[in-house]
Amino acid sequence: DTEVTQTPKHLVMGMTNKKSLKCEQHMGHRAMYWYKQKAKKPPELMFVYSYEKLSINESVPSRFSPECPNSSLLNLHLHALQPEDSALYLCASSQDGTGNSPLHFGNGTRLTVT
Amino acid sequence: TQLLEQSPQFLSIQEGENLTVYCNSSSVFSSLQWYRQEPGEGPVLLVTVVTGGEVKKLKRLTFQFGDARKDSSLHITAAQPGDTGLYLCAGMNSGYSTLTFGKGTMLLVSP
Numbered sequence: 001d002t003e004v005t006q007t008p009k010h011l012v013m014g015m016t017n018k019k020s021l022k023c024e025q026h027m028g029h030r031a032m033y034w035y036k037q038k039a040k041k042p043p044e045l046m047f048v049y050s051y052e053k054l055s056i057n058e059s060v061p062s063r064f065s066p067e068c069p070n071s072s073l074l075n076l077h078l079h080a081l082q083p084e085d086s087a088l089y090l091c092a093s094s095q096d097g098t099g100n101s102p103l104h105f106g107n108g109t110r111l112t113v114t
Numbered sequence: 115t116q117l118l119e120q121s122p123q124f125l126s127i128q129e130g131e132n133l134t135v136y137c138n139s140s141s142v143f144s145s146l147q148w149y150r151q152e153p154g155e156g157p158v159l160l161v162t163v164v165t166g167g168e169v170k171k172l173k174r175l176t177f178q179f180g181d182a183r184k185d186s187s188l189h190i191t192a193a194q195p196g197d198t199g200l201y202l203c204a205g206m207n208s209g210y211s212t213l214t215f216g217k218g219t220m221l222l223v224s225p
Binding site: 041042043045056090092102103104106107108 | 147149154155156157158159162200202204212213215216217218220
């Protein structure tokens with residue numbers, strides 16, 4: 001079992017829906033990440049939160065809105081998505097945001113946009 | 115932009131065979147990590163290599179970091195069906211604060 005928990009595991013949403021993805025870790029890690037992964041491709045970084053502050057936004061469209069309510073939780077709010085946004089969305093955490101500590105990934109949310 | 119090239123992109127072998135996956139870059143990395151991702155799951159860290167020339171072993175898996183810290187290899191001895199998955203290398207450069215992932219090697223080991 002992974003120590004990073006993501007919910008829901010699967011999500012189907014229409015292009016006009018608003019939904020949220022949730023991620024939780026209790027390892028005391030101070031950096032949390034959102035990645036997007038298409039089939040058989042590597043994860044692509046979307047956002048990094050370090051000490052609960054957004055430190056990196058990899059030019060992600062505004063229809064994706066991250067939120068870090070506290071050091072253990074990370075949300076990704078979705079609104080007006082496109083079918084091409086369908087992918088596996090992975091949350092990860094690490095001890096700090098320097099990138100030198102390894103990433104602990106959740107098992108992802110499989111998102112389908114219809 | 116840092117790039118990590120992995121080869122091969124796809125490998126299908128029989129149980130018991132040996133294989134090597136390569137991860138190459140023109141950039142120097144302060145550390146390099148290898149992950150394995152099984153279907154329906156997130157990537158799981160296998161190893162981190164930090165020192166040029168370093169060799170680490172994890173049961174039947176042997177990881178090597180190049181002397182110049184620009185490349186790495188993963189060698190699997192006597193592959194088993196349970197080794198099936200997407201193998202990802204990811205490098206960290208001290209001038210950046212995030213990992214650069216390679217494109218991955220999809221390994222299929224058939225019984």
